[in-house]
Amino acid sequence: MRTLNAAIIGCGAIHQCHVEALRQLPGVALRAVVDTEQNKGLALSAEYHCHFYQDYQEMLSDVSIDVVHICTPHFLHKPMILAALAAGKQVFCEKPVGMNMADVADIQEAEKRADGRLGVCYQNRLNPTSLALHQLLEENALGRLLSINAFLTWSRTPPYYTENPWRGCYATEGGSLLINQAIHTLDLVQWFGGGVTRLKGVVDCTRLTDIIDTEDTAMATLEFSGGARGLFFASNSHTRDAPLQLEIHCEQGELQLRDNTLWRVTEGKRVIIASDETPYSHSKSYWGAGHLQAIRQFYDAVRSGRSEGVTDLHEAAKSLQLVEAIYRSSQCRRWITLPE
Numbered sequence: 001m002r003t004l005n006a007a008i009i010g011c012g013a014i015h016q017c018h019v020e021a022l023r024q025l026p027g028v029a030l031r032a033v034v035d036t037e038q039n040k041g042l043a044l045s046a047e048y049h050c051h052f053y054q055d056y057q058e059m060l061s062d063v064s065i066d067v068v069h070i071c072t073p074h075f076l077h078k079p080m081i082l083a084a085l086a087a088g089k090q091v092f093c094e095k096p097v098g099m100n101m102a103d104v105a106d107i108q109e110a111e112k113r114a115d116g117r118l119g120v121c122y123q124n125r126l127n128p129t130s131l132a133l134h135q136l137l138e139e140n141a142l143g144r145l146l147s148i149n150a151f152l153t154w155s156r157t158p159p160y161y162t163e164n165p166w167r168g169c170y171a172t173e174g175g176s177l178l179i180n181q182a183i184h185t186l187d188l189v190q191w192f193g194g195g196v197t198r199l200k201g202v203v204d205c206t207r208l209t210d211i212i213d214t215e216d217t218a219m220a221t222l223e224f225s226g227g228a229r230g231l232f233f234a235s236n237s238h239t240r241d242a243p244l245q246l247e248i249h250c251e252q253g254e255l256q257l258r259d260n261t262l263w264r265v266t267e268g269k270r271v272i273i274a275s276d277e278t279p280y281s282h283s284k285s286y287w288g289a290g291h292l293q294a295i296r297q298f299y300d301a302v303r304s305g306r307s308e309g310v311t312d313l314h315e316a317a318k319s320l321q322l323v324e325a326i327y328r329s330s331q332c333r334r335w336i337t338l339p340e
């Protein structure tokens with residue numbers, strides 16, 4: 001098996017999840033890290049025994065690099081994806097794939113000309129609870145889906161934004177709570193529900209008004225393609241990062257996600273279906289433990305040419321489209337119909 005050489009662009013909070021996953025995969029080597037902060041990049045390259053580049057374009061001209069991981073602020077995702085694809089690299093990008101659907105259209109054009117593939121990190125789809133839930137709904141195990149309620153309450157304090165000023169700013173983050181934290185929840189909800197056709201939503205800044213120019217709280221009513229309804233609430237104004245709560249109401253019972261455990265409730269009986277494992281020691285519990293799995297599946301796809309399990313551009317665009325639609329609905333106070 002030929003070794004696939006990887007480079008990580010952006011050595012901030014999330015990059016360690018990628019490093020840890022690369023360490024665990026056979027036939028994969030971390031060859032370079034890239035960061036505009038020289039001291040940090042040099043220290044990490046020494047720790048990881050790899051090259052350091054301060055300029056990602058320089059790294060892209062290194063022909064020994066096969067796969068590029070993009071772990072940078074959101075406004076850099078599109079230019080970095082385009083440059084990496086044009087350089088013939090395989091690209092694994094953190095969510096969101098871009099800042100908006102205009103970015104998605106540009107990336108789609110670039111993909112048509114590229115030899116490499118693009119995968120986007122939506123690791124929560126690979127949680128055992130998510131996979132079990134999706135399968136039960138696909139099998140219609142509890143009859144017709146009636147509604148999905150999602151409740152996400154996390155805590156983001158002022159230093160989270162002030163220490164990394166790209167956050168909390170439309171120009172660099174593309175929003176805040178919705179596009180950064182709650183995008184995983186929107187992705188799961190649309191995936192379980194079989195696609196959202198219409199929504200009406202509201203975003204607001206409640207506690208962080210002097211800190212960010214974006215939203216810390218959002219809610220929306222959704223309509224799914226099969227006729228089911230959805231209620232979505234998310235906020236960064238809680239005092240802790242509470243596990244995502246989901247309630248899925250079907251004709252013959254309910255599925256409930258609480259404390260990272262999936263329960264099936266039918267005829268008054270509550271049975272555990274699946275539980276999520278604890279993430280790596282250094283990663284935050286609310287990121288989930290799916291990075292290894294998501295990165296493994298991407299490398300398997302690069303080797304095999306198949307796409308199984310990889311969140312590609314088409315899939316990654318679905319949650320970004322919901323984010324954009326909720327912002328638009330909040331501005332115009334109307335229902336937004338989503339394009340198919």
Ligand SMILES: NC(=O)c1ccc[n+]([C@@H]2O[C@H](COP(=O)([O-])OP(=O)(O)OC[C@H]3O[C@@H](n4cnc5c(N)ncnc54)[C@H](O)[C@@H]3O)[C@@H](O)[C@H]2O)c1
Binds near residue numbers: 010037070074096164
């Ligand atoms: N999948 C998840 O659960 C998850 C969790 C956290 C973050 N993320 C995503 O990961 C990405 C990064 O987030 P973060 O919290 O790690 O950010 P961060 O601010 O902690 O780190 C970003 C890093 O990128 C570097 N950087 C900035 N401009 C650069 C450039 N031009 N070239 C090279 N490096 C540059 C910064 O110096 C910094 O080290 C975002 O897309 C975020 O949404 C995903």
